[in-house]
Amino acid sequence: MTEQTPGFSTLAIHAGAQPDPTTGARATPIYQTTSFVFEDVDHAASLFGLQAFGNIYTRIGNPTNAVLEERVAALEGGTAGLAVASGHAAQVLIMHALMTPGDEFVASKKLYGGTINQFTHTFKNFDWNVVWADPDDIASFERAVSPKTKAIFIESIANPGGVITDIEAVAQVARRAGVPLIVDNTLATPYLCQPIKFGADIVVHSLTKFLGGHGNSLGGMIVDAGTFNWSRENRYPMLCEPRPEYNGIVLHETFGNFAFAIACRVLGLRDLGPALSPFNAFMILTGIETLPLRMQRHCDNAQAVAEWLSQRSEVAWVSYPGLGGDRYHNLAKKYCPKGAGAVFTFGLKGGYDAGTKLVGNVKLFSHLANIGDTRSLIIHPASTTHKQLTDAQKVQAGAGPDVVRLSIGIEDKDDIIADLEQAMTA
Template identity: 80%
Template sequence: MSDRLPGFSTLAVHAGAQPDPTTGARATPIYQTTSFVFNDADHAASLFGLQAFGNIYTRIGNPTNAVLEERVAALEGGTAALAVASGHAAQVVVLQQLLQPGDEFIAARKLYGGSINQFTHAFKSFGWNVVWADTDDIASFERAVTPRTKTIFIESIANPGGSITDIEAISTVARKAGVPLIVDNTLASPYLIRPIDHGADIVVHSLTKFLGGHGNSIGGIIVDAGTFDWSTGGKYPMLSEPRPEYHGIRLQETFGNFAFAIACRVLGLRDLGPALSPFNAFMILTGIETLPLRMQKHCDNAKAVAEFLAGHPAVASVSYAGLASDKYNQLARKYAPKGAGAVFTFSLKGGYDAGVSLVEKLQLFSHLANVGDTRSLVIHPASTTHSQLDDAAKVRSGAGPDVVRLSIGIEDKEDLIADLEQALGA
């Protein structure tokens, strides 16, 4: 190609991939192997000492996974990426590099229920303490900052309600506090929002959702923006201090603007072990090739369905930022002008019982705990994904008892509307 920067759709198909040099295979091969042969003893020593790049063991890196990592980093505008076994694994690996026992991180209240549970309960055993803030009140993030704060965590489009987060405003808070901003970009995908363009330092995804897109493979990924100075103030010793397991290397000094991605690989993935299967990497890569086509259809369908529900007499309210009447519509126009995503919620006038009944009566929508599939999906969060929260916390996170969450697929919108119409009528 010429020197021009490839467009998004071109990157979605080509970034990170070349024909296999040995066989000429055009599709990225599945390197289904545990380990890789060294050239000689010096080569092995240089790989283990971080003096050369290359493959050692699939728990640490794999050629199939490497293509996936380079592709997502390119789509997000980052310097490097690391693929792991799930979105939850990505969050553990990221925070392990940033937090010591007793440290705090600030998180938005509007998050995926599994993340709320992970942050509230599982991370306590590591001595990591979450402090909650409200994305509708940016000042609440400022008030939450203490000397123990090491990072801020938000979602670009919040799950389940589909609200749009003001990334730039929260990035300003993070800069003032001298801490990195982590953005979970799962529901938007880089097709709709690139958080790094708005001040994010680290982006995470559940690859299981829109990037993979077909509901067949679980994975997660961490993208390093290369924008944060990890040596500032000695807050992040994993990156700034000599690493005894690597002969005193300081990762920040040695690897510069992709030091965080390296730390996640050689300190997090190496020791915690949540490796992504090369087969899953292959499946997710295949899904990413059609990401631009799918995301636009997802969004167009979602807007049509939301408009239908907003006018239905059985529906009390619809929370979808793509509607002109929605409180997050202006933020959607700013951050996601191509579409406000495909996951949103609506409330039924009949409350909890009506929500459960609707889910049972839908025929085309699949009732399951996932989003971002080509198929349209439905769930009642209060009785499933957010059931571990108390009633007040459910409401704060957008999963009240009367709320139903939809993940709109790429079917014909008329069929989706007809299915909802019959279920609401019943």
């Protein structure tokens, strides 16, 4: 590339990648190997001692995955990335680096149902304790902070309701508390929103969704913003204390503004093991090349569908920040000026029964538990993705009994609308 700072679309195609030095292959090869040959004994020792960068074993790192890591970090404006097996795996590794037994973290109430379940139940097995806050009441984050708090977690665009979180305001709370702000940017992608610009210290993605974009590969990503002082008050022992497994290295002293990504790799991924397949990394890289084109089409279609739904007599309400009357419209203009995303919810006047019947009547839409596909997707969260939550938690998460969630694809918008119309009529 030239000395000119590359634009987003250029980075989506080129960041992290070079022609293969051996074969000249232009596409990033799939390095489908478990392990890598060392140059000599000293080279091997330096790799294992974190004194040199290189490949040891695909569970810890792989050249195909490395291109993906560099590309997403570049798109987010971070210092380093770590690709793992899924978005849920990424969240576990993040908290593994931050938390010790008995610690707390503050999280928005409005999150993906699987994340709520992970935070509420699974993390208790590690004695990591969540305290919930309301993204519509920034002061609730302040009130939730305690001396045990180690992080704050939000979604830029919340799944499933399309809620836009005031990232900058929550980042100020995190700064005053002396803890990092973690932002799940899955629904927005860096094309629509770059949370690091608004104060995020760590960005997490489910690569399975819009970044991969084709519903064919699982993956997760951690992006280190390089903005947090991990040595402050010695609150983060994984990063600020000597690591006995690496001859006393202090990760923050040694690796500086990408120490968090290193900690997640050499302490979390190494031992917990949720490695990303190089084949999946290749598939997701291919998807990212068209991210700007796809996301704009997703958003344009979603805007048209939301406007159409808001005029239907069968529809009680539509929650989409792209609509002028939506309570999050101004936040959407600030954080997502190119579009308000492609995932949103609406409520049918017939409630739970009408919602389940609608998803049974669609023909173009696919009824499945995913988002971010090229295809338009539909689900009734209360009976599926959020079924494990209590009724009160479902409502808090934006997945009440009347809610239908749409993930609008990149088909012709007229065909998407026609399918919803026939399903409502039926």
